[in-house]
Each structure stands twice: as structure tokens, then as C-alpha cells.
Amino acid sequence: MYYCTLVCSFIALAMILALANSFLGNARDPDILKDFLIPTGLDPSNITSQFFTYTGFRELVNVNTTGKTAAIETKASMKEFPALEGQAVSIAALTYPPSGINPPHVHPRAAELLIVLQGVLEVGFVDSTNKLFKQTLQVPDMFIFPKGLVHFQVNTRSDSPAYALGMFGSANAGTVSLPNTVFASGISAEILAKAFKTDLETISKLIAANNITKAA
Ligand SMILES: *[C@@H]1O[C@H](CO)[C@@H](O)[C@H](O)[C@H]1NC(C)=O
Ligand SMILES: *[C@@H]1O[C@H](CO)[C@@H](O)[C@H](O)[C@H]1NC(C)=O
Ligand SMILES: *[C@@H]1O[C@H](CO)[C@@H](O)[C@H](O)[C@H]1NC(C)=O
Numbered sequence: 233m234y235y236c237t238l239v240c241s242f243i244a245l246a247m248i249l250a251l252a253n254s255f256l257g258n259a260r261d262p263d264i265l266k267d268f269l270i271p272t273g274l275d276p277s278n279i280t281s282q283f284f285t286y287t288g289f290r291e292l293v294n295v296n297t298t299g300k301t302a303a304i305e306t307k308a309s310m311k312e313f314p315a316l317e318g319q320a321v322s323i324a325a326l327t328y329p330p331s332g333i334n335p336p337h338v339h340p341r342a343a344e345l346l347i348v349l350q351g352v353l354e355v356g357f358v359d360s361t362n363k364l365f366k367q368t369l370q371v372p373d374m375f376i377f378p379k380g381l382v383h384f385q386v387n388t389r390s391d392s393p394a395y396a397l398g399m400f401g402s403a404n405a406g407t408v409s410l411p412n413t414v415f416a417s418g419i420s421a422e423i424l425a426k427a428f429k430t431d432l433e434t435i436s437k438l439i440a441a442n443n444i445t446k447a448a
Contacts (some may be wrong), residue, residue, distance in 0.1 A: 260341060261402050264318035271314045286313040289325055297329035297393050303385065304336070310403040322403050328353070328387035330395040336384045337409045342402035343379040347372060351394025357383035382410065415442035 246303065268284075270276055286308050295304055309322040316322050322342075326334060346355065348369045356366040357377045367373055368388065377383040381399075387394040414424065421435045428435065 256327070259267060261318070261320035261404075266318075268315060268432045269318040271317070286315075288312055292325055292327065295327045295359045297327060297332065300329040301332055303328045303332050303387075303434060305398075309400075309405065310313040312375045316403040317346075319403055320404060322400045324398040324400070326385070326398060328396070330387060330392060331390045332387045332393075334385040335409060335411050336382050337407055338380055338382055339400060339405040339407060340380055341379070342400040342405035344377040344383070344405070345374055345399045346377065346385070347374045347397050347399070348398060349395040351392060353394055353396060354384065354386040354388050357381045411442045415439050416444045 234338065270279060274283075288308060289306065292306060295306070297447065304327045306327070307322070308316070308323040310316040313322070324345075328334070346353075347367075348371050350371060353369045355365065355375050355377075356364055358364050359378070359381060367375055380384055385396070415435075415438045421432050421439060424435045424438075425432050
């Protein structure tokens with residue numbers, strides 16, 4: 233309930249901030265020559281307020297973190313919310329289990345503003361000179377992860393979940409997860425062993441541990 237109230241009160245602020253982010257920052261989503269884009273197959277006369285409404289976050293009250301170690305991300309990008317196409321904004325709700333992490337990852341097409349809704353998060357990103365910028369955030373602090381840089385979040389509390397919203401200056405920011413990209417993409421163990429200066433056995437363990445098919 234607490235989460236829902238917070239989401240409701242922050243959502244307007246969140247969208248304004250995401251908009252500001254896309255206007256002031258280096259927005260790269262293409263400009264459109266219409267008020268909004270209508271997905272192919274949908275009759276323009278059938279576009280109503282419903283098309284501009286996203287209700288998927290209602291499901292957040294049912295997110296179950298029991299037994300999970302990684303954050304659960306509920307996205308509202310243009311795939312889930314087609315009205316966002318051409319508007320250069322999107323948002324994701326993050327639910328962190330106790331001590332849960334959002335593993336190091338990159339959004340190739342947008343900067344991300346993260347706002348903490350409940351709990352205490354340790355966050356960080358690494359710039360292109362390999363310098364780490366770390367911070368501990370409490371409600372309702374915000375942090376910006378610059379576009380395309382590796383970043384992560386950790387729930388610092390072991391006895392309670394944490395919640396945050398990530399806001400993007402793209403309708404389709406994309407996510408490249410480092411563990412998956414490196415160990416679950418089919419890059420050969422030989423290449424990885426050389427790249428990480430280790431042996432095949434260690435790499436095989438990492439590949440097995442990061443098997444997305446198995447985890448699903
Ligand atoms: C438009 O809405 C009408 C009435 O709901 C429906 O019968 C029709 O299939 C819709 N057309 C398209 C192209 O979605
Ligand atoms: C949450 O998930 C755990 C582990 O999968 C399960 O045992 C439990 O019944 C679930 N709780 C609810 C309320 O669905
Ligand atoms: C990943 O898990 C699936 C299902 O258990 C298995 O079929 C597949 O061989 C595994 N892949 C690797 C690279 O271990």
C-alpha cells in the first residue's frame with residue numbers, strides 16, 4: 233500500500249523529470265512530424281484516452297520478491313506502452329528484494345534518472361576512464377546514470393524490500409546486462425578465458441551460473 237501511495241504521488245513528478253531530462257539532455261529519439269504516432273493496424277478513429285494510459289504498474293502490488301536475489305523490473309517502454317513511441321520518454325519500476333541487486337548494466341539509448349521511493353539504495357556508475365561514482369540514496373533522493381555508462385543498484389537493507397523508479401530520455405532505452413552479455417550470449421569460453429585472464433573451468437562455471445534459459 234505504501235508503495236502504491238508513493239508511486240501515485242511521484243508519478244507526475246517522475247514524468248516531468250523524464251521530460252526535462254529528454255529536452256535538456258542529448259535526446260536522440262527521432263523527432264516526429266505528428267502530434268503522436270499511431271501503431272500500424274490501429275485505426276486513428278479508434279484512438280481514445282485509453283491509448284495514452286498505462287495501467288501496468290497496478291500489478292506492482294503483487295510483485296513477489298521471495299527467493300529472489302535480483303531486482304524485478306517492470307517496464308513501461310514503447311513495447312509495453314505504444315503511445316510512448318516518438319515521445320522520447322519511458323519509465324521502469326524497480327522492486328528490490330532484501331539485499332537484492334540490479335546487476336551492472338547499460339542503457340545504450342538514454343540517460344536514466346533514478347528516484348528512491350522506499351528503502352535505502354547504494355548506487356554507482358563507472359565512467360569511460362574507469363572511475364567509479366558511488367552514492368547511498370534515501371527517500372526521495374535522485375541519481376542520474378549518464379547515457380551508455382555501466383551502472384548498478386543494491387538494496388542495503390537485509391530485512392526489507394526497496395522500491396525505485398527509473399526514468400529514461402528515450403521511448404526505448406534498451407538494457408545490456410553485463411553478466412548476460414558476457415556469459416549468456418554464446419561468446420566462446422576460450423575467448424572469455426583469454427579476455428578475463430583465467431582458465432576454462434572458471435569460465436564454464438560463470439557460463440552455467442548465468443544461463444538465462446535455465447533461470448527462466
Ligand atoms: C475500431 O473499433 C471498433 C469498435 O470497437 C472495432 O470493431 C474495430 O475492429 C476497430 N478497428 C481497428 C482497426 O482496430
Ligand atoms: C512468493 O514466491 C514464493 C517462492 O516462489 C512462494 O513460495 C510464495 O508462495 C509466493 N507468495 C505469494 C504471496 O504468492
Ligand atoms: C542452459 O540451460 C538449458 C536448460 O537447462 C540447457 O539446455 C543449455 O544447454 C544450457 N546452456 C549452457 C550454455 O549451459
